[in-house]
Structure formats: structure tokens, C-alpha cells
Amino acid sequence: MKLIRPSAAHKAQALAFRQEFYDHGEQVINGSELLDQTDDYDAWLESVTKNTSPETVNPDWVVTDTFFAADDTGTIVGIIDLRHTLNDFLRDFGNCGYSVRPTARRKGYATEMLRQLCGIARDAGLTELHLSVERSNTPSVKTIVRNGGVLERSFVFEGEPADIYRIAL
Ligand SMILES: CC(C)(COP(=O)(O)OP(=O)(O)OC[C@H]1O[C@@H](n2cnc3c(N)ncnc32)[C@H](O)[C@@H]1OP(=O)(O)O)[C@@H](O)C(=O)NCCC(=O)NCCS
Incomplete structure (x- = not known):
């Protein structure tokens, strides 16, 4: 599996990837x-591409890299983003x-997507990542902990307990 930047060539595959979440009753990706x-898709691609650079990032957003995860056959299996800074x-x-x-x-x-993203973040000069997760989301908590995440603080999100983990890079 490797992380790849979205391109125009991914259009059909990306829309099928998206549809699969809907077909499983998941509206949020x-x-x-x-x-x-x-x-x-074309407008989305333009937006995520612009958001990778301080010169072109949406003024309401922070510099963000977005990657598809492609398996060994080139099929998109996941998506992950890296927000370089945190605002309020x-x-x-x-x-x-x-x-x-x-x-x-x-x-x-x-687990592998987050591992590779940590390398990308390190190369971009970040020294730590903060990750937010609802406590009941066991697979995501395990993904974070397996990548060295340490519990930093807890809060309530939409009435549910949630935690912030820190990964030192
Ligand atoms: C969270 C998510 C990304 C995990 O993806 P995944 O590729 O299945 O995760 P992995 O295969 O790397 O598994 C990570 C760990 O969680 C465990 N796990 C995976 N699914 C699980 C489940 N349904 N119940 C319990 N444990 C689970 C795995 O066994 C593994 O733990 P292990 O190291 O003890 O074996 C995926 O479930 C998902 O896309 N969920 C919806 C979106 C989401 O919640 N994103 C995270 C928001 S913070």
C-alpha cells in the first residue's frame, strides 16, 4: 500500500470509492x-491541490495534504489528510x-496509512501530530496507539466522550 496524491486520472475510481461508503450507510468520509x-470531482481536486500550498490555500483553511491509499493493484482503499497547523x-x-x-x-x-503519513509529516518539518477520536471508535483508537499515540486530553464531542492523542514524530 502506498499514499498517492489525487489526480484527474483517479476520477472514476474516486467516485466509486465514495459511493461504497454511501452504499454501506456511511455519509461521512x-x-x-x-x-x-x-x-x-474536478472542483474537489482543484481545491485539495490548492490547499497543499501556503500561496494558494483557501484563506478559511490551513495548509493540508490529502492522499489516497492505493493497494498493490492501484485500487484506492483509503483516504487520509494531514493538516499542517491547528487553529481554534x-x-x-x-x-x-x-x-x-x-x-x-x-x-x-x-495502521499503515497513518504510519506512512507520520513519515510525510516528519519530512514536512512537523514534530508532533494531534489526533482526535471518539472513545467508542475502537479500530481508530487502535490505529493511533499502534502508531505511538499517547493520550493527551479528553473532551466531549456531540455528547460522546472523545480523546486527543499525541504522536511524537
Ligand atoms: C477506523 C478505520 C480507518 C480503521 O481502518 P482499518 O484499515 O480497518 O484498521 P486496521 O486494519 O489498521 O486495524 C487497526 C486495529 O483496529 C482493529 N480493528 C479493526 N476493526 C475493528 C473493529 N470493527 N472492532 C474492533 N477492532 C477493530 C484491528 O484489529 C487492529 O487492531 P490490532 O492491532 O489489535 O489487530 C476504519 O474502520 C474506518 O474507515 N472507519 C470509518 C472512519 C473513521 O472512523 N475514521 C477515523 C476517525 S478518527
Whole structure:
């Protein structure tokens, strides 16, 4: 599995990837930079591409890298993002969100995606990542802890207990 930048060539595959979440009753795709909320892949691609650079990032957002996770055959199995800085709004969301498509779960992809993202973050000069997770989301908590996450603080998100973990890079 490797992390790859979205491109125009991924359009059909990305829309099928997105559809699979809907087909499994999931309307939210964590870490997808709103791919779950648009039908316009080209506009989404332009937006995520612009958001990778301080010169072109949406003024309401922070510099963000978004990656598809592609398996050995090139099939998109997941999506993950890296927000380089945290503002007041992002404080409880953390630096990173991710999702694995429903049919590819429990194969270790999320763990490997986060592992590779830590390397990318380190190369970008970040020294730590903060990750936010609802306490009941066992697979995500395990993904974070397996990548060295240490519990930093707890809060309540939409009435549910949630935690912020810190990964030192
Ligand atoms: C969370 C998510 C990304 C995990 O993806 P994944 O590729 O299935 O995760 P992995 O295969 O790397 O598994 C990570 C760990 O969780 C465990 N796990 C996976 N699914 C599990 C489940 N349903 N119940 C309990 N444990 C589970 C795995 O066994 C593994 O633990 P281990 O190291 O003890 O074996 C995936 O479930 C998902 O996309 N969920 C919806 C989006 C989401 O919640 N994103 C995170 C927001 S913070």
C-alpha cells in the first residue's frame, strides 16, 4: 500500500470509492476534505491541490495534504489528510483524519496509512501530530496507539466522550 496524491486520472475510481461508503450507510468520509459532500470531482481536486500550498490555500483553511491509499493493484482503499497547523476550529479535530473503504477494513490499511503519513509529516518539518477520536471508535483508537499515540486530553464531542492523542514524530 502506498499514499498517492489525487489526480484527474483517479476520477472514476474516486467516485466509486465514495459511493461504497454511501452504499454501506456511511455519509461521512473522515479525512476526505469534503469529497463526501461534492459531486464535482474536478472542483474537489482543484481545491485539495490548492490547499497543499501556503500561496494558494483557501484563506478559511490551513495548509493540508490529502492522499489516497492505493493497494498493490492501484485500487484506492483509503483516504487520509494531514493538516499542517491547528487553529481554534481544528483544535478538537487534530492534524489528521482517515477512512478505509468498508470492504477493505481489518486488513491493516489504516495502521499503515497513518504510519506512512507520520513519515510525510516528519519530512514536512512537523514534530508532533494531534489526533482526535471518539472513545467508542475502537479500530481508530487502535490505529493511533499502534502508531505511538499517547493520550493527551479528553473532551466531549456531540455528547460522546472523545480523546486527543499525541504522536511524537
Ligand atoms: C477506523 C478505520 C480507518 C480503521 O481502518 P482499518 O484499515 O480497518 O484498521 P486496521 O486494519 O489498521 O486495524 C487497526 C486495529 O483496529 C482493529 N480493528 C479493526 N476493526 C475493528 C473493529 N470493527 N472492532 C474492533 N477492532 C477493530 C484491528 O484489529 C487492529 O487492531 P490490532 O492491532 O489489535 O489487530 C476504519 O474502520 C474506518 O474507515 N472507519 C470509518 C472512519 C473513521 O472512523 N475514521 C477515523 C476517525 S478518527
